[in-house]
Amino acid sequence: MPTSFIILFKRLFTSFIVLIGVSMLIFTIARIIPGDPARIALGPNATLEAVANLRANLHLDESIIVQYGYFIWNLLHGDLGISLYTNRPVLLDIGQFLPATLELVFVAGFIMVAIGLPLGAIAARYRGKFIDHVIRILSLLGVSAPSFVWAVILMLMFAFYLPIFPIAGRITDSYTIQAVTGFLLLDTLIAGEYRAFGDAFWHLILPAFALALSGIGQAARLTRANMIETYDKPYIEMAQSYGFSEKRIASKFAFKPSLIPSMTIIGLDFAAMLGNAFLVEAVFAWPGLSRYGVAVILRKDLNAIVGTVLVISATFLIVNIIVDLLIAFINPRIRFSTRRS
Amino acid sequence: MNQPTLNIENLQLGFKSHVGMSKVLHGISLNIRKGERVALVGESGSGKSVTARIILGLLQTLPTARISGVLEFEGRDLTKLSAKQRHALRGTEMSMIFQDPTSALNPVYTIAVQFTEVLRRRQPKLKKLLAFEQAAAALRQVAIDEPERVLNSYSFQLSGGMNQRVMIAMALINNPTLLIADEPGTALDVSVQAQTLDLMHKLVQEHQTSVLFISHNLGVVRDFADRVYVIYKGRIVEEGATQLLFSNPQHPYTQALMSAVPRITGGGIPNIPDVSDRYSDPAYIHPASGGEL
Structure with a gap:
């Protein structure tokens, strides 16, 4: 069914765009929420130096665009970072x-x-x-x-x-x-x-x-x-x-x-x-x-927030694509349409 | 085989509502002999289509419908049959052709699937492949050259004329005794309508099928029917053999209906009163029509 393939590719492409948008949005929102993630992670008794070190490690002192750049670079290498909450990837x-x-x-x-x-x-x-x-x-x-x-x-x-x-x-x-x-x-x-x-x-x-x-x-x-x-x-x-x-x-x-x-x-x-x-x-x-x-x-665990939201969004999009394909499957009018919608 | 295929006497229909009863049919009498093509002609809202649905037994399922009168099909009293027996007649002994063939075919199933379902009304255990062959043969009868392609198509992939041929083939494939054609092809353009009606005409003649032809189109009726009933506001106002009735309309409503047909010779749109007391004159039955009343 070539029409179904066209639908699939179109949807995959738009989903990809949506995911990029979602990642930017959640990346920014997570960082706008008040509170210092390094301080929350290390607790009230940690020294200022330790907090500063962790902030540097997380690139939190850089501009948000640079931080996003790091995030994308790591994402391309299959790395969503370490969770400060569980201390695991x-x-x-x-x-x-x-x-x-x-x-x-x-x-x-x-x-x-x-x-x-x-x-x-x-x-x-x-x-x-x-x-x-x-x-x-x-x-x-x-x-x-x-x-x-x-x-x-x-x-x-x-x-x-x-x-x-x-x-x-x-x-x-x-x-x-x-x-x-x-x-x-x-x-x-x-x-x-x-x-x-x-x-x-x-x-x-x-x-x-x-x-x-x-x-x-x-x-x-x-x-x-x-x-x-x-x-x-x-x-x-x-x-x-x-x-x-x-x-x-x-x-x-x-x-x-x-x-x-x-x-x-x-x-x-x-x-x-x-x-x-x-x-x-x-x-x-x-x-x-x-x-x-x-x-x-x-806990304002930045990496984990972004990762979780991205995965849930991706699942949401995949489910929607599956539903669209199912609709095309049961509706011959879509399957045999020659028009591009 | 002197008994008529269909005999209706004093058929009344009303719909019960909150404010009371609204009567739709005021005692219609009508009969169709074996192999006879009878037309029921009237304006919209006159009760043509409900009559067809009563014959098929579809209206009886409506809880608000109140129906009385004699309804006999091949000598059997339809009013005394159980719902199951009524159901057994549909699609086997009686079948129907609809106004718009494209919307009367299911859009999400191929023609073949629907044909198979119709064929299984007569042959419940029929295998898919055999059904396909029988359907293809039936489609060749209605001058469809590539029946396989049509059978594997959906109704929206076919033209209106093609769908109408499919509908005709479907209606006749189980060799029914009575075919009800409810304004067949009114939704099609005139030339396609004429072609498909010719086909239908030929086939019902071959199969000796009795036809109740419901229409508002006098020109089509004149070509197709042996006998005509004119219906106005739930009453039969005139009945007669087609030639007689057309050459010598007696009832004021029939006369008005005839003069309402626009003529190519000019004169513009004729001026006919919408309502006239004279339209409610008693019915006129042409003597040679053989109508026994």
């Missing part, structure tokens, strides 16, 4: 914390799509009936409460009062899993530890649902609205007058056209989960990148 920190967040977000995104879309389709098919009202109320409920509220509610209900799920963490401490990908669900399978896999999965359910609930509501409401619009289209009347079964219409002939406008928003929702993940991670003591990000911002 930022890249290493990110490598450790990012998979936990991605695992949470991917599973939540999967739940959102796997539950939200069918719910919306069912509601549209039985529009005005009892089941439609139930789904609409539930999805409104999902949308109206933020994810950290759901996190607390779910934790109280299903981990505290009804201790079905573990209350916090990614996996029970007694398991030691060799980190290959950083994704516990994959690493446990690679190690052949199926009980550990179950354990990690069990730990994931509550946080993932807490993160997904508003997305489920959003996806269901969008899909319902788009499908109801599609149901008024002549090609659905055609399908009905040719006696295509209502089930086939709801799951295929009306579903796919309705998916196209929903997909864009769902993609944005998915990417927004990266940000919402922080609150859920905080509630469930999930060792993810969002928590790391907040910790380093509070």
Whole structure:
């Protein structure tokens, strides 16, 4: 599909530009926040000389443009600098914390799509009936409460009062899993530890649902609205007058056209989960990148802030590109368009 | 086989709303014999399209619709059939052609996928490859030279005339007893509309398909139909064999409708009153039409 390739290259290029812009912006903002990173890192008892040395090491005395130049030069060599908070290379920190967040977000995104879309389709098919009202109320409920509220509610209900799920963490401490990908669900399978896999999965359910609930509501409401619009289209009347079964219409002939406008928003929702993940991670003591990000911002750990924001932005952009390609895949009008948009 | 393909008597339709009932059809009677092409002519809003949707059983699913009267299809009382039995008739015994073929075809599925779905109404277990072959054969019947290319295309990649041929082939592929054509090709330009109507004419003659042809275009109706019903505000006002009705329109509304057709010989746009008490005169039925009332 050549059109898809064109879309891909165009998007990759614009994403690259966006990333450069983001890096400049966050680089400047991080340095404008009041407070001396060297002083914060070394503590109140450090000598003035030690602080001055660290400032020199970090090039903090140079102009911001020169500092940015150093940053880019190091970045080109695959180096994001040392975190003052963990005293380790930022890249290493990110490598450790990012998979936990991605695992949470991917599973939540999967739940959102796997539950939200069918719910919306069912509601549209039985529009005005009892089941439609139930789904609409539930999805409104999902949308109206933020994810950290759901996190607390779910934790109280299903981990505290009804201790079905573990209350916090990614996996029970007694398991030691060799980190290959950083994704516990994959690493446990690679190690052949199926009980550990179950354990990690069990730990994931509550946080993932807490993160997904508003997305489920959003996806269901969008899909319902788009499908109801599609149901008024002549090609659905055609399908009905040719006696295509209502089930086939709801799951295929009306579903796919309705998916196209929903997909864009769902993609944005998915990417927004990266940000919402922080609150859920905080509630469930999930060792993810969002928590790391907040910790380093509070300590004005410049290298770590810039690194974290860049990685999250890149993930956001990649997710958006994937969504665009998916849209092109389900929408033949984009796939076969000869026009350059 | 003397029973009519379709027999409608005193069909009434109303929509219930908060403020009461709004009546749309005030007792329509209409019949179509085997292989007969019958036109239902009237202005927009006169109740043509709802009649078609009642015959297909689509309007019955609307909770606000109130429908009464006799509806018989090949001697079977449609009002007594279950929803499932009604459904079984659609796409097999009855099919429909729409006003705008391009928007009546699903934009995200290829023509082949939609053809397969239609074919499986008659042959539920039909394999994809066989369906493709049958569809290709049907497309050749409507003078499409490269059926494979058309089948692998999406509706937006084809011209309106091509889509209309596809629609006609789709409507006739299951060999229905009754074809309902709801203003077929009105969205197409005149020459393409004429070509596709000729094709449809030829095919329904070959297959002995009964046709309910809904239109506001008198010129098209005159060429296509054996018999014409004129409908005005939910009432049939005149019925007769096409030649008779056109040469000698009796009802004031029919006369007004005929004189409303712009003529190439000039005279400008004829001056016809929009509403007249005389349009509500009792129906006139031409004697030789064979309409049994």
